[in-house]
Amino acid sequence: MSQPVLSLKNVTIVQGGKTILSNINLEVNQGEFIYIIGKTGTGKSSFMKALYADLPLADGEGSIMDFDLATLKEDEIPFLRRKIGFVFQDFQLLPDRNVKDNLHFVLKATGWTDETEIENKINEVLEKVGVKEYVDKMPHQLSGGEQQRVAIARALLNNPDIILADEPTGNLDPQTSAEVLEVLKKINAAGKTVIMATHDYALLMKFPSKTLKCEDAQIFEVVQKTV
Numbered sequence: 001m002s003q004p005v006l007s008l009k010n011v012t013i014v015q016g017g018k019t020i021l022s023n024i025n026l027e028v029n030q031g032e033f034i035y036i037i038g039k040t041g042t043g044k045s046s047f048m049k050a051l052y053a054d055l056p057l058a059d060g061e062g063s064i065m066d067f068d069l070a071t072l073k074e075d076e077i078p079f080l081r082r083k084i085g086f087v088f089q090d091f092q093l094l095p096d097r098n099v100k101d102n103l104h105f106v107l108k109a110t111g112w113t114d115e116t117e118i119e120n121k122i123n124e125v126l127e128k129v130g131v132k133e134y135v136d137k138m139p140h141q142l143s144g145g146e147q148q149r150v151a152i153a154r155a156l157l158n159n160p161d162i163i164l165a166d167e168p169t170g171n172l173d174p175q176t177s178a179e180v181l182e183v184l185k186k187i188n189a190a191g192k193t194v195i196m197a198t199h200d201y202a203l204l205m206k207f208p209s210k211t212l213k214c215e216d217a218q219i220f221e222v223v224q225k226t227v
């Protein structure tokens, strides 16, 4: 039986004094692939932020992996974030370093010291997303889709249980978006939970999966033909 990796009970999320989402009740099991949809400003990013403790729970109970979101202390937050892989719309690669050094930087910053292990890990994650040949390229020498693959490789470095992807295809054309989605689906098939905020309904139709919608300060599951 799959284990819940995320559990929220009666959770409220507030930004700048305004309630963004309330009464969130949700359980996500290890290995699920979940889309978060909703019009701009309805709280998708705020929801994601609450999951990695960038926003405190204003009310309710929540746990993600082994972390209790309601009682999490400031100094525990880096340990939570190390167990989550992040993928963003704008890739966020360091522009002045090549692909290898982008990944090397993250490993060093998260406590890796053995250069052989670092090298092996970099090769392993780049291989997984199909861009091993770009190891010495600078980000500006890569297409958007290739940069996003590198960013997904970076998200995998510390073997997270969960990948949070906020509009990961927002800057990509439809064909490249589908290719990036295939990479995320493959990672999901290998057992990782993926939670992805998106506006891309075409992609959602092409790769159907459980879908949650933010609307009127609520988040609820929708069947895809009604999105």
Ligand SMILES: Nc1ncnc2c1ncn2[C@@H]1O[C@H](COP(=O)(O)OP(=O)(O)OP(=O)(O)O)[C@@H](O)[C@H]1O
Pocket (backbone or CB within 6 Å): 015, 016, 017, 020, 038, 039, 040, 041, 042, 043, 044, 045, 046, 047, 214
């Ligand atoms: N730092 C902040 N302080 C105050 N209000 C904020 C802050 N960040 C976001 N908000 C507000 O919270 C609401 C939800 O924003 P959020 O970014 O979560 O929406 P979203 O669904 O992710 O939108 P988008 O699709 O445009 O990314 C919006 O009304 C926004 O103005």
